[in-house]
Each structure stands twice: as C-alpha cells, then as structure tokens.
Amino acid sequence: MMGHSHAMTGAIAWLGLAPAFTAVPLLNESTRFIDTGIMATALTPAELIAGAIICAGSAMLPDLDHPSATIAQTFGPVTWALSKAVNWIAGGHRGMTHSLVFAAAMGFGAHWLAGRYPIGRDIMVVLMIGLALRAIGVGIPGNKLGSAMINIGLTAGLYTVFMSLGVGYAWLGLAVGVGCLIHVVGDCMTEKGCPVLWPLAARWVLPWKIGIKTGQKFETKVLAPVLSVAIVGLLFWRLAPI
Template structure:
C-alpha cells in the first residue's frame, strides 16, 4: 500500500476504536479532543514500519535527516518488510512510546508529536508537491506549528499516545497483508502472511475503492465520537 493509504487506515482504526478499546485497555474514556488529536497522530504512526524503506514516503518527510534515518533502520532491520513489519515492532513502538512519555517527560511527548505530525502531513499530502527542500521544510514548519498548538490541549502524560502509536503501526501491517508481498508478522520467523486484495500498490482497488471508503468512514466516525458530543454539550 502507498503511504497515503496507510495513513488513512491508521486514522480510521483510531477513530473507530477510540470509544471502546481505550476504556478497556487503559481504563479511561477519551475526551473529544483526545480522539481528534489521536486520529491525526495515529495516521502518522501508520507510516512507522516503512522506516526501513530508503525511498518511500517516510524517507522524504524530513529531507536529508529522514533519508539517513531510513537507511540506518533498513540496515539494522534487514531491509524492507522485515523486522519493522512484525508484531514485535508494534509492541516495541507502543512500549517505547510509553517509556519515553513516562520517564523522559514532556519534551519526549512533544518531540514524538512533532515526528508523527510531520509523517501525517507528508502522507496526507498537505504540503507542496515534490521531494525537494520546499516540501520538507514546509512539512517541518507545519509540524512545528501543529505541535505548539496541540501542546495547549494535550495532557501532561497522554496515555492514549502510546496506544495511537501501536495502533497505527498495526494498521500498516494489516494493510501490507492485503498485498502480494505480505508481512512477516511473526518475525524473526520469515513466513509472510497475506490475503491478496491489492495486487499492485497504487492500483484502482486501492486508490478508487479502499481510500475513498476509509476516508469517508473516518469522517463519519469522528462525527459520532468527537464532533457531535461536543456540539450537543
């Protein structure tokens, strides 16, 4: 799947699960603001497994910085669709986010927010076209402004943020399992799991059917879970 599709899938899963899973897993009900913020950040987190792709959407979102980062991760993880496309990576991203928020405090939380926002802005194509300096400098500026804005609404230690990170990462894996190459969910076991719905990344099924349906579903879900409760109160 393309980066845009992964981001939409992450947003949709967060919006759909926010009223149910956080109360069950975290013991807390999310505010409308938490649902809206989490939906955007989960969209960014849905690109994290592609840190192993030296030429994917994620490789260009921070210019030379992300290029170097992706090449390093690809080298450490064994290349594209290996370690970072596993359930182990999902657990590590969730646990790592929780540990950073818990032990490193507000600066880590805001740094993670900036990183995920930049990913979401890039994946959702909210920047000038292309991969040049204009694009990635705009992404960084928009992410910085967004982080400053979210700082006024985000709790000191948002318990929903590690959940959003892990869910977005999982959404990416589920999306890749719909393609011909699948994903090695049980890495280091090398078997790849797939239910081929998308034979080629960016084909008509993905761009003309799945993406519009997921986009519409996300907005409908957000209306019922985050917007209408605020309007009614």
Template sequence: MLGVSHATSGAALGLAVAGLAPQAVGMSATAGEILAFAGVAAGAALLPDLDHPSSTATRRFSWASWLAAHGVRPLSALVFRLTRGPRDSGRGTHRGLTHTLAGALLLGGGVAVASARWGTPVTAGVLFVCLALAIKGLDGLVPGPPSLVIAAGLTWACETLLPGGTAGTAGWLGLAVGLGMLVHSLGDAVTESGAPLLWPVPIRGRHWYPVGTPRPLRFRAGGRVEALVVAPLLTAATLALAVYVVPGALDALVDLRDRLSALARRPDRPAGAVGRW
C-alpha cells in the first residue's frame, strides 16, 4: 500500500488500542499518551518498507536510513535463503522478514527491552524516528513544515508533558512499534502480492507463503481502489477514532465550530471604526 495508507492504518490501530484498551481494564489514558502511542504506531507502520530502496522509511533520514535499509535487505535475503521451502521463489529482499509477524514481535520486543534498560536515550530516539515517519507518511494528506522539525518539537513535548517524560513511554513503546509493523503487513496482505505474515510456518511447501485475502478482494498497491476507497476510509476512521477516544477532542471540535459560527455571523466592521476587533 501507499505510505499514507500505512500511516493512517497505524494511527487508527494505535488510537483504538491506546484509547479503548485502558477502559476495558478500568483505567484511563491522557490525551497526550493516546496521541503519542498512535503517532508511534503510525510511524512504525512505515518501518517494514526499509527493505524497499525507494520507500519513505529508506529515504527519510538520509545516510542513516540508507545504512539501515542496506542492513535490512541483506539480512532479510539471508534469512530467506536459510529458511526457504521447496516452492519458495524470489530473493526475500522485499516483503520478507520485516513483513512477518515474527519480525514485528522481534523489533517490538527489542524496543521494549532497550527502552526499559537504557531509558530516555532509546525512548526519545524511537519517538523521534517514528513521529518523523508518521508525519512524512501523512503529509500526502496535509503538507506542512519539515517533518523532522515537527517530530523534534513533538518529542520535546512528550518529554515535558507526558507523565514520566519520554522515559515514561518505556512501558508501551515496544507494543506501539510492534503493532505498527503488524498492521503494515496486514495492509500488504490485502494487495495483489500478499505478505509472508506467518513465516516460518510451512504452507503448501512454502515457508514464505504470501498470506492474503481471497483474490477477488485484493487490490493493486497504489491503484485506483486504494486511492479512491481504501485511503479515504482509513483517513475517516482515524479522524473518527481520534474524536471518540481522545479526551477533550469532541469538546474542542464543538468549541471550534461555535467560534467559526460566531465569526460567520459577525457583521462587517463599519469603515473608520476604532477599537479592538
């Protein structure tokens, strides 16, 4: 799928999990915690495409992401060669290890362990990277200032406003990353090529079997169905979830509507009038 579809699917899942899961166990989350979780999930939903040379994840951080991509692709190819089944074909460099449930669990678990062990340096770094990817993925909808600048500001805001700062995110950061990666692969599973979600489980003589929906329900990545149906639905779902689960979001929208209505009803100011507007 396109970057914007992956980012909105990650944001929607992040909002649902961070907003609804605490309620199910009698707890509550702040607006900042929910939005930070959703932002990380949205950015992590672009990470699996580090195995593609022209993806947003590969190009976003200049030489740093280039180096990461050139580490991921050979690793994915190596694991493919070592574990391929008798009917597997290809090289495993794209839609390989990073597009599996196991890959999502490994990276999510690694982030959780590292953030718990080393605290702020890891959590702030992961937050910055994921937020920058999320903003870059979403700027196809709302172009804005450089995503790296916004991501730096949001990371600082997390450090100063969230309970415990960025170190306080250690308890959920790995989960957000893992969920973002998983929803990326699920999204690719409904496209024509599918995704090897269940690796290394052998299916029909293949350990890298491209799991997917029934053929009539699949669509071409970047095609008309995604552009006209899938991406708008994911965007609408993200916005609806944000209004529903983020504390104060609905009140803020109502207040904004009232202000705009009052502004629209305000008569034109007489010529030559003085005083404050």
C-alpha cells in the first residue's frame, strides 16, 4: 500500500477501536480513572483526535526499511540514513519491520517512553504528527521547502493545541502498536504479502492468493476515497452530540 493509504487505515483503526481500548485501566490517566471510574469514557475528544493522528503517523513506521518510502524522505538526510540502516538490519524491504514482533516492540517501547521520559514522549508525539501530515499529502505540490514549512507549522500548532487541552498520553504505546500492526495487515492485502511471523520467512497474503497492486487504480481511485469517507463518518459518529 502507498503511504496515504497506510496513514488513513491507521486513523480508521484508532477511531474504530479506541473506545474499546479505553476499558483497559493502564491505558488511561490514573487521576481520571479515580475521578470518573468509567473507563469507556476516559478518552476526551481531543485525545481521540490526537490518537487518530498519532496512529496514522505510526502506520508509516514499518516502511522505515524502504529508503524511497515517504517516511524515509520526511525529515531529510536524517530519516534517509536511518532508513538505509534499518533496511540493512531488516534484510531489505518488508522484512523484520513488517511483522508482529516489530509492532509489539514499537508499542511496548512507546508505552515505556510515555511513562518514564516525558521529553522523549513529546518528541515521539511530534514526529508521529509530522509523519501523518506528510503521509496524507499536506503541503504544496512540487515545492519541498514550502511543504516542509507547512508541515512544521501545522505539527507545532497541533501539538500546542493538544497540550493546551490537557491531552494525556497513557495510550501512546497502544496507538503506536496499532498503527504498526494495521500497516502489516494492509501490506498483507497486497500481492507480495508480509513475513507476519518473522523470523519465519513465510509471507502472508490476505485475502488468500488475492493481492492488491500497490499504487494502481484500485488503490488510488477506489480505496483512497472510501478510506476518506470512513474517517469522516467515524469522526462524526464518535464526536457528534447524542
């Protein structure tokens, strides 16, 4: 799948599943749990939206093993060099990073970071917001510098808004893990599949023996609009007054 498809499926996964995830006490701010005692309503609207954006950005992380992917180009030479290193360690594109092991490791790592190091947590939040904006194509076509400046400005603005609204990030690890996992599921729907049970080399393709061709008309003309409508519908469903 292309970057924007991965990002949108990440946002959809969060908007669809987050209310159920909030039933887990460790994924909520302890003070709010003590105050309300109701886990199903622990996510505020701002946290729901923040989670959707971060999950969308995290859905780009498995492609860090591809030096030509969106994520490798997002932050210039830094992410490109990191991508080259990950590509070598992972044994090429769609290797280790496209597995359950990677998704779990990133999820638990982010959860640990959120609980131990606030500065590191905030850096990760900012990076995931930036990745999400880049993936969905926010910017000026054909103008890399202008697009980068818009991305930086919007990322800083969103982070500031989330901070001003008191967004808690006890769910950060879950959003990151789900984003990585939904990326793997998406690529399993393409013709090449993924080594889901890495280090086992077998590649999984879903639906069985039916693969979507990445970047072809079905993805760009059919799937992308459907995913966009799904995001709008889920936002309305979750946030509209009852």
